Amino acid sequence: MRVTHYAALAALILSPLPAAAQNAKPTDPQIAHIAYTAGQIDIDAAKQALKKSKNKEVRAFAENMVKDHGAVNKQALSLVKKLKVTPQDNPTSQALTKQAATKRAEFAKLSGAAFDKAYVANEVAYHKTVDSALETTLIPSASNAELKSLLQTGLKIFQGHEQHAEHVDAALK
Amino acid sequence: MQPGRSVFIAALLCGIVCAVPARAETIKIEMKDLVVTPAEVTAKVGDTIVWENRDVFAHTATATDKSFDVMLPPKKSGSLTVKKAGTFDYFCKFHPNMKAKLIVTP
Numbered sequence: 350m351r352v353t354h355y356a357a358l359a360a361l362i363l364s365p366l367p368a369a370a371q372n373a374k375p376t377d378p379q380i381a382h383i384a385y386t387a388g389q390i391d392i393d394a395a396k397q398a399l400k401k402s403k404n405k406e407v408r409a410f411a412e413n414m415v416k417d418h419g420a421v422n423k424q425a426l427s428l429v430k431k432l433k434v435t436p437q438d439n440p441t442s443q444a445l446t447k448q449a450a451t452k453r454a455e456f457a458k459l460s461g462a463a464f465d466k467a468y469v470a471n472e473v474a475y476h477k478t479v480d481s482a483l484e485t486t487l488i489p490s491a492s493n494a495e496l497k498s499l500l501q502t503g504l505k506i507f508q509g510h511e512q513h514a515e516h517v518d519a520a521l522k
Numbered sequence: 523m524q525p526g527r528s529v530f531i532a533a534l535l536c537g538i539v540c541a542v543p544a545r546a547e548t549i550k551i552e553m554k555d556l557v558v559t560p561a562e563v564t565a566k567v568g569d570t571i572v573w574e575n576r577d578v579f580a581h582t583a584t585a586t587d588k589s590f591d592v593m594l595p596p597k598k599s600g601s602l603t604v605k606k607a608g609t610f611d612y613f614c615k616f617h618p619n620m621k622a623k624l625i626v627t628p
Contacts, residue, residue, distance in 0.1 A: 413580070413616050420578040420596070505556040506579065509617025516618065 374490045375439065381429050382436035383445070383487060384500060387479050388418040388425070390449040391510075394475075397453055398468050407465045410472070410517050414510065421503055428499055441482075462521070469518045476511035480504060546603075548572055551622070553581050553594065553614075558622040565604055565626050574599040581620065586611040 375383065395414035402408055429436055452471060459467055483504045491497040546568040552559045554576040565571060573583050575594040583592040583600065589610060592600040607628045614620040 417579050417616070424578065502555050505619065506617065509556060509614070509619045512618040513616060 375441065375486065376437070377491060377493050377496055378434050378437035379439040379441070380487050380491050380500070381425060381434060381496065382438055382442050383482075384503060385422055385425050385436060386442040386445050387482075388422045388503075390445060391472075391475065392418045392422075393449065394453065394456075394468070394472070397456060398464075401456075401460060401464050402468065403461075404465045404521070406517050406520055407469060410469070410513060413513070414472075417506055417510070421499075421506060424499060428495055432493060432495070434493075466518075466521055469514055469521060472514040473511060473518055476507050476514060480507050480511060483507065546570065550574060551583075552576060553620070556614075556617055556620050558620055561621075562623045563625070565624065567604055567607055567626060567628055569626075570601055570603045571624065572599055572601045580616060582615045583612050583622075584615050585624075586613065591615075 391414050395411035395418075398407060398411035399415070402411065456464060456467055456471075483500055488497060488500045488504065491500055547566070548570045549563055549565050549572070551563060551571060551573050553573060556577065556579075563571070571583075573581075573592060573594050575581050575596065575598055578596045580596055581594045583590065583594065583602070585591065587610065589606075589608075590602055590612070592602050594600045604624075604626045607626045610624045610626065612622055612624060
């Protein structure tokens with residue numbers, strides 16, 4: 350159980366998340382798609398947690414994820430509309446979505462404290478991965494100033510969530 | 523009594539009565555794009571601190587020592603009247619990377 354857990358975590362961290370990031374610079378429509386997808390994944394993960402968890406802190410964290418990422422994505426949608434940009438699907442978004450689906454299926458089998466721990470540990474790891482993608486690839490690659498600025502706010506939000514997840518993770522131990 | 527003298531006494535009385543309680547102030551702190559401005563504020567006991575949340579995200583002003591915990595819904599403000607002196611580090615519970623300091627003098 351423990352071994353699988355760490356193995357899964359290691360796989361998540363080491364897996365080649367930013368496929369586009371490693372090769373060519375992603376375009377603005379791709380960046381918008383990646384950012385939106387990353388937010389939506391976290392909303393879906395939080396919704397699963399709200400169905401399964403009874404832990405007060407875990408639920409409060411999950412509720413905040415739904416609200417914050419919902420708010421960021423709402424801003425992202427109005428920005429792409431304003432800029433007349435159509436978010437473009439790409440290998441990074443697809444890899445993120447696939448990974449997330451695997452995680453959700455894995456977590457669906459867990460319950461109680463085991464679920465809480467797995468969800469929160471994954472939230473720490475997931476936010477770390479997204480933070481690093483934002484910092485090293487998405488923000489530097491964004492050419493539109495407004496998109497860049499939204500991503501920068503997004504980074505601060507994600508970093509805040511990472512620390513919040515770490516606090517909840519510490520409280521669960 | 524000479525008129526000049528009564529004015530003097532009145533001024534003296536007012537000097538004693540009026541000067542004693544310094545008026546409590548309202549200090550505004552802004553939270554925008556996850557940044558707290560100013561990050562450090564000095565207030566006096568009795569002053570009111572108003573945090574204005576300009577973000578679309580909920581924030582809190584939560585003292586590290588738990589002496590206060592003010593909820594700040596999106597685009598709303600929250601306030602606190604400071605009652606005791608001290609240095610209070612505070613942060614946002616939802617985004618603990620938002621940190622600031624409140625110094626309260628007697």
